[in-house]
Amino acid sequence: MSRRRHRQRDPRAKCGAQDRFGLGSRLGDTRTGWPVRLGLQRLHRGAHGWRVGCRGCRGSRSQLPLGGRPDQRQLLPDGHSIGVVGAIWSPAGLPHPGGRRSDTMRGMSEPTRPSTAPDAAFSLATPYRDVTCGELRAEDVGREVSIAGWVHRRREHGGLIFIDLRDRYGLTQVVINEAEAREATAVADRLRNEFVVEVRGTVARRLAGSENSKLDTGEIEVRAVSIEILNEAETPPFYINEPDAPVDESLRLRYRYLDIRRRPMLERLLLRSQLVTAIRDAHRRAGFIEIETPILLKSTPEGARDFIVPSRLQPGSVYALPQSPQQLKQLLMVAGMDRYFQIARCFRDEDLRGDRQPEFTQLDLEMSFVTEERVMDFVEAMIVEVSRAVVPDRPIQKLPFPRIDYHEAMERYGSDKPDIRFEMELADLAAALGEGSTGFHVFDDALAAGGRVKAIAAPGMADASRHQIDELVAFVRRYGGKGLAHVSVAADGTAHSPIAKFLGDDRIAAIVKAADAKPGDLILIVADAEHERVADVLGRLRQELGLRLGLADQNVLAYCWVYHFPMYQWDAPLFRWDATHNPFSGVVPEDEKLLVTESGDPYKPSRNDPAGKARAMQYDVALNGWELGGGSVRIHKRELLERSFALQGYSLEKMHDLFGGMLEAFDYGAPPHGGIAMGIDRWTALFAYQTNIREVMAFPKTQSGTDLMMGAPSEPEPEQYSELGLKFVGLEPAGGGAGGERSE
């Protein structure tokens, strides 16, 4: 059984991006909708043979032994297309042990396509239906079927009533003819949108000329013999049958179960399911095992705020929900699991954003006996495989992914998650401004204080209006920039700038050159005594302009790595070094000697310690300007871990209180290990052309952390307080109620 192409009228199809995201590309005809890949050019190391099968339906697989080499692709008379669908690995084998990177890529690049269609062995028929609303075709004409679903729309023509019946799988037109089915007509008269009904009838070809090419089931209709109302429905609070009708989001959240009936949410949840399926498949094939870790954990003070769960059995004590399974996955490496992964729910009690929810999902993985390169190689190959499987139509900008040193990323893009879909890189103007005073005190002051003057050239913005410039200045100030100087390069190549009278023409010309500005460009200059601020402000400006000016191809997936982050960041008020990412991150071997203090006492860190220069074996993966994931190779030796923790301001005692179990475990033979965590919500959102992860979550929370559907959070019952030995303090006397301040 092949579940065929499901395409519907979708007004968003006018938008190329949305069209590409349409179901058609993924739920495509399993025989023809799947783009043919020319697959493996040669067998990579570690593989035991080719896996051969129908590239379309993935059925009838056979295996060829090592050495055998099937033709790329062969079409069989029955329509199956035989070709290489993958490689056979030794049991749970490593796809490319020690393989070169190119081998890695090739080895993992054959996607196993996740499908939401069930296998033939698992019928969707139930006592209420023989078929779903998406599967009847011309060849089914004459069948007597029972079909169930929601009333999508009703069209009445006197004695003739049409019902579009909807379920997850599609839309099928039911016709009720008063002359043929008097009782069914009486029932159909009562039907309203979203009623749940079961229809019995005969599949018939539609009258010539009345086929609907917008529907997969458009060649046929079900002529109703009888209709049973399984459940009536209130008129919904918003349109379910108009996918592009705007609806206030809080209303959608309050009635999320109705929102999910709508096509766009359904599509996104399907996409998410496919993503997770592809992830699981890629990991299984690479020898990873999926292990669940506890949700009730021990609270640690660092990082984000913990969600706290009071313990009834241990009154006065609390569990914490995991911010990530970080320590547990490292313990699994100590436990010898070698390769672990998990689709893990994580919790952080921090303020929300469009890309941040209090609970979210990570792909969490860890590998033993690895180096940074080894982890990045695998993760990259996995990402490529998953991307090609889930969004096969979207090109990946560059393979292998660019690997950019942290400092280089900050220099060139002003961001540790650069959007490399467009250029507009940051240019340093120090050399162009020359020695001595520039004549413009803003620049002079910045440079004299050891700061920077940097610029970007915004293409085509030379004749920006005063209003536009003001807007950019406001933007810059929002992120702590003091101001924004600009030089516009006219079409004839001449440069104009309000600051030309200070700098002089020579310096302006040098700036144009340094910024690599073309005629028509607008050079935007930020100066600050703190070079981090210059990078941050210009980086944000670059990202903003890249999107506003349409420089970024919405369809491209531009993955890149940023690696060798600084190990620590000085925390002035607390007088200690904070781990920039993960307190367990390892230090780059040649920087290990830097993990010392000026004072000589490891427990007395100070601002000028060599540790400030140490680089971590830390890598982030960015996608189109979003931080998609981050990880590191960890410290696996207790001595070094203690030294690092000492710099981070932990006394030996505190260390043992907080990480005692972990440190003890490291005494029992911890292998070198490293891993990464990736944001599943963000990944899905980017795949779905969304900028808000709520759009890819079934039941998200509002920006104030409430669930508008369930009414969470809510005040506990008095018995719950007493059982837990809790007492709320500081709530307003009456009507404080839900959503009040947290109390421990």
Place this chain on the structure above:
RNA sequence: GGGCUCGUGGUGUAGCGGCCUAACAUGCCAGCCUGUCACGCUGGAGAUCGCCGGUUCGAAUCCGGUCGAGCCCGCCA
């Protein structure tokens, strides 16, 4: 903790000091219609403009507060 935006029949919007006894589209209800598929036609019901207070002869419209939602800064190892 802070800044900005929004809140008008079921839904989406218009109205932004008197012309509003609040408009439009859609939905809803009723009637007609035997080939529609965003069916069509006719008629009808439905909001006092989130809430509280103020300014004014007069407030949906201005001001203050409050509640809710969104975006952002801080925060998020």
